Amino acid sequence: MSKDFLNVLRENNAFAEMITDVKKNKYIQIVILRELQSYGIFTTEGRILNVAETTAGVKDNSKVTRVLMIKRKQVASERRTGKALRRKLIEKGLTICGREDCSLIQHLCGKCPDCMLYGYAAQGGDNADTNQSRKTRVITDTAFSIRDYGEKTVEEITLNAVDEETHSTGTALSSKEHIKPGVIFPCVETLVDVTEDEFLYVLANILLTTRYGAEANRGGLIKNHIVGIYISNQEVFTNLELTKHLYDELKDKLDDIDLNLVKEAFNRVEDEIIKNAFSSVKKVDNINTFIEEFRNYIKDDTNLMEIYQNIEKQIEEYSIRKVEEKGEKSKSRKK
Ligand SMILES: [Zn+2]
Structure with a gap:
């Protein structure tokens, strides 16, 4: 199956030809509306949600306290999706370059797509031979709710502690703040110098991940709606600015915010943000068609296998080049 949907990106030189440490500033930005389908908690710790006071809009200078979806909660879930898929494909014959299972808690192998x-840190890792760490090429940041922290966004839920032995509801009660279903977090994922296959890998991770945050098995169900993909040599979209623009657009309809309203508002906001960029920005036209074609493409396991196998090959080639470079360096030092 051809990947014609990638033509705009190919024509605009959006992809790195190979994995390299040389920065080329090829940015691909994916704008996502993360829509909660259940109650969710995206805190670091404790009973209270993470919030931040920010300026409400770009035009509206008043202050508003927003609920946060912290960065780590977004990316950790998506990384797990890619790793799980890779394990499944290994069973089906994917040949790999790094370790079969590499985890954040134990050791990061430094040789798998994840x-x-x-990115990974060398500290405590298995890649001590190269003694390197690697910066991430998938940049994410904390996302902000469009609306303020209040009864439309947050609800305090009392949890009954269930007695494990009798399965009856105990008397111990605890309560926790939850973000309400329907709340939308606009956010951007920025890919830097990725190959075509790596782009597809990240895109699949975004679209296949549905559980985020604490107690992800009981809540934090999210649907990711991709509303735009942009090619540039700078970071054009940022989470807070995007959220503030959307706030301005939706200011009179804050009580009715839903996915369609935010999508409509985004169409107006998009041009404004692109207009203010300092470099040329190319966008993927007809994003819905793009996503539909991508969906059809990855539904087929052979296509997924191809993406994953290509990346393994690219990593292997990268490792070989690194060893060669090292050899040449030590040779020139001896001279
Ligand atoms: Zn690894």
Whole structure:
């Protein structure tokens, strides 16, 4: 199956030809509306949600306290999706370059798509031979709710502690703040110097991940709606600015905010943000068609296998080049 949907990106030189440490500033930005389908908690710790006071809009200078979806909660879930898929494909014959299972808690191998794309630290890792760490090429940031922290966004839910033995509801009660279903977090994922296959890998991770945050098995169900993909040599979209622009557009309809309203508002906001960029920005036209074609493409396991196998090959080639470079360096030092 051809990947014609990638033509705009190919024509605009959006992809790196190979995995390299040389920065080329090829940015691809994916704008996502993360829509909560259940109650969610995206805190670091504790009973209270993470919030931040920010300026409400770009035009509206008043202050508003927003609920946060912190960065780590977004990316950790998506990394797990890619790793799980890779394990499944290994069973089906994917030949790999790094370790079969590489985890954040134990050791990062430095040779799997996850390490190569999302980065790793050498400390305590298995890659002591190279003694390197790798910066992420998938940049994410904390996302902000469009509306303020208030009864439309947050609800305090009392949890009954269930007695494990009798399965009856105990008397111990605890309560926790939850973000309400329907709340939307606009956010951007920025890919830097990724190959075509790596782009597809990250895109699949975004679209296949549905559980985020604490207690992800009981809540934090999210649907990711991709509303735009942009090619540039700078970071054009940022989470807060995007959220503030959307706030301005939706200011009179804050009580009715839903996905369609935000999508409509985004169409107006998009041009404004692109207009203010300092470099040329190319966008993927007809994003819905693009996503539909991508969906059809990855539904087929052979296509997924191809993406994953290509990346393994690219990592292997990268490792070989690194060893060669090292050899040449030590040779020239001896001279
Ligand atoms: Zn790894």
